[in-house]
Amino acid sequence: xxxxxADHRLDRDTGRGLAHELVExxxxxxxxxxxxxGQKLPTESSLIQEFGVSRTVVREAISRxxxxxxxxxxxxxxxxxxxxxxxxxxxxxxxxxxTHRDVLDMIDFRIGVESEAAGLAAERRTDLQLxxxxxxxxxxxxxxxxxxxxxxxxFEFHLKIALAANNRFYSDLLTSLGPxxxxxxxxxxxxxxxxxxxxxxxxxxxxxENIYRAIAGQxxxxxxxxxxxxxxxxxxxxxxx
Amino acid sequence: xxxxxADHRLDRDTGRGLAHELVExxxxxxxxxxxxxGQKLPTESSLIQEFGVSRTVVREAISRxxxxxxxxxxxxxxxxxxxxxxxxxxxxxxxxxxTHRDVLDMIDFRIGVESEAAGLAAERRTDLQLxxxxxxxxxxxxxxxxxxxxxxxxFEFHLKIALAANNRFYSDLLTSLGPxxxxxxxxxxxxxxxxxxxxxxxxxxxxxENIYRAIAGQxxxxxxxxxxxxxxxxxxxxxxx
DNA sequence: CGGGGGAGCTTGTCATACGACTTATGGATT
DNA sequence: AATCCATAAGTCGTATGACAAGCTCCCCCG
Numbered sequence: 205x206x207x208x209x210a211d212h213r214l215d216r217d218t219g220r221g222l223a224h225e226l227v228e229x230x231x232x233x234x235x236x237x238x239x240x241x242g243q244k245l246p247t248e249s250s251l252i253q254e255f256g257v258s259r260t261v262v263r264e265a266i267s268r269x270x271x272x273x274x275x276x277x278x279x280x281x282x283x284x285x286x287x288x289x290x291x292x293x294x295x296x297x298x299x300x301x302x303t304h305r306d307v308l309d310m311i312d313f314r315i316g317v318e319s320e321a322a323g324l325a326a327e328r329r330t331d332l333q334l335x336x337x338x339x340x341x342x343x344x345x346x347x348x349x350x351x352x353x354x355x356x357x358x359f360e361f362h363l364k365i366a367l368a369a370n371n372r373f374y375s376d377l378l379t380s381l382g383p384x385x386x387x388x389x390x391x392x393x394x395x396x397x398x399x400x401x402x403x404x405x406x407x408x409x410x411x412x413e414n415i416y417r418a419i420a421g422q423x424x425x426x427x428x429x430x431x432x433x434x435x436x437x438x439x440x441x442x443x444x445x
Numbered sequence: 446x447x448x449x450x451a452d453h454r455l456d457r458d459t460g461r462g463l464a465h466e467l468v469e470x471x472x473x474x475x476x477x478x479x480x481x482x483g484q485k486l487p488t489e490s491s492l493i494q495e496f497g498v499s500r501t502v503v504r505e506a507i508s509r510x511x512x513x514x515x516x517x518x519x520x521x522x523x524x525x526x527x528x529x530x531x532x533x534x535x536x537x538x539x540x541x542x543x544t545h546r547d548v549l550d551m552i553d554f555r556i557g558v559e560s561e562a563a564g565l566a567a568e569r570r571t572d573l574q575l576x577x578x579x580x581x582x583x584x585x586x587x588x589x590x591x592x593x594x595x596x597x598x599x600f601e602f603h604l605k606i607a608l609a610a611n612n613r614f615y616s617d618l619l620t621s622l623g624p625x626x627x628x629x630x631x632x633x634x635x636x637x638x639x640x641x642x643x644x645x646x647x648x649x650x651x652x653x654e655n656i657y658r659a660i661a662g663q664x665x666x667x668x669x670x671x672x673x674x675x676x677x678x679x680x681x682x683x684x685x686x
Numbered sequence: 687c688g689g690g691g692g693a694g695c696t697t698g699t700c701a702t703a704c705g706a707c708t709t710a711t712g713g714a715t716t
Numbered sequence: 717a718a719t720c721c722a723t724a725a726g727t728c729g730t731a732t733g734a735c736a737a738g739c740t741c742c743c744c745c746g
Contacts, residue, residue, distance in 0.1 A: 221729070247697085248697070261729090264505055268508055270509075271468070271513060273544075277698095278697080278739080279697045281740085282739095283697085286544065306613075312561075312614075313614035313615060316560070319561075320553075371550040371553050372550060373553075462698075463699075489728070498700090499699055501698085501701090502698090504729090520707050520728045521727055521728060522709080522726095522728080523726095
């Protein structure tokens with residue numbers, strides 16, 4: 205009668221729910237190598253039949269496997285087992301940015317990273333993310349009054365743009381850079397920010413607004429250019445004449 | 446009349462599914478401390494109303510939060526936020542490149558980083574560094590015979606360019622990326638590299654040579670463009686048409 | 687022989703229903 | 717009045733059916 209061996213069927217009261225049980229079974233199969241990386245998981249309907257549970261349960265189970273990074277699912281195709289971990293840390297050495305050379309190198313680095321991030325943000329931002337950038341821009345404008353927060357506000361603006369690129373590598377990198385970027389002015393900054401003429405603040409503000417407008421208008425080329433310009437100018441402001 | 450602000454509603458096509466979106470929102474609330482450990486999450490029906498999604502989606506989202514150890518659920522009572530895992534240090538997520546989406550994001554990331562590195566390399570390379578790039582290019586050509594080394598040889602070529610940019614941030618980043626870039630193909634790549642037609646190899650070789658020539662000729666704009674083209678093409682080769 | 691199109695399969699989301707468990711309410715019992 | 721318990725209401729667990737969206741494959745037409 206039953207075409208399926210009884211072992212497979214799940215039983216109701218194992219304590220933590222059918223979905224949890226099913227996750228354990230599937231995880232066991234994957235870790236045991238029964239289903240190799242790249243291979244397809246059984247379809248939802250197969251699992252429904254094999255384990256004798258409802259689609260609700262199957263979907264919750266697969267959802268948990270996705271969250272755990274064990275499988276990836278494509279609509280219309282199925283779920284596929286992913287390669288197993290191999291932990292690699294992804295961080296720019298927290299060694300500080302100290303020398304003058306480091307500061308300039310850091311800006312050159314940011315030019316590559318952030319101008320592309322701005323371009324992607326222009327293409328892929330959601331309206332919500334744009335709003336977040338706008339808020340950061342407004343905060344930045346207010347930092348005129350209390351310059352102590354200026355650096356943090358500036359970082360927020362750049363971070364929000366990286367987030368709008370919808371690519372975790374850009375946002376992760378900027379996040380891990382954050383402390384460095386914040387602290388880098390410390391050494392030679394009196395020079396630049398405190399002695400700055402009045403025009404300095406308005407010029408920087410203008411650059412920020414240009415970036416924002418390009419992203420708002422979804423013009424990726426303009427966004428890349430505006431970000432590159434902004435950072436190049438920042439570089440020039442730090443460079444002794 | 447609607448007692449709920451419209452911001453909360455989720456929108457269909459954010460790319461990774463409503464459940465994933467909802468998880469992000471709830472996780473944000475929890476990590477932001479809006480819901481403290483021990484407190485009760487809104488009921489399923491509240492979430493259905495607030496976010497305008499079906500119960501399926503809400504249940505999948507909560508299921509993922511359970512799997513992540515952020516909440517615990519009791520039948521008949523509700524879901525409760527658990528105490529956060531102690532660390533919370535800004536240790537960069539050691540997450541790797543696993544999903545198909547990650548692979549594409551990684552290439553978009555490399556486009557930003559490496560095209561600028563190529564541009565700087567064209568401007569600042571020493572003759573010695575150029576020689577190193579050339580050697581890597583030759584090795585890459587030889588990897589035709591034993592395709593097992595192709596990925597490593599490819600990485601060497603890109604790393605040598607980053608080194609030639611004479612900016613430790615680019616080379617450090619590429620170095621720390623190295624293992625990831627090497628292992629990323631595992632899932633879906635046999636397809637691309639092993640089954641590759643004969644034309645594939647020569648096309649890639651041509652792209653590499655273009656990059657090399659631009660750097661040799663100290664043409665930074667051309668070097669940026671050539672690297673961007675190479676990576677864009679790589680992206681297209683991975684992307685199913 | 688090549689390309690277009692549709693049938694069929696698979697996942698994504700929604701809606702509804704019912705069972706199981708918890709909590710609160712309120713009245714009946716002592 | 718205090719206690720107990722039955723019932724109702726709220727909440728999660730599971731099942732089922734339906735349709736939309738995306739992918740594959742194969743057949744048919746040119």
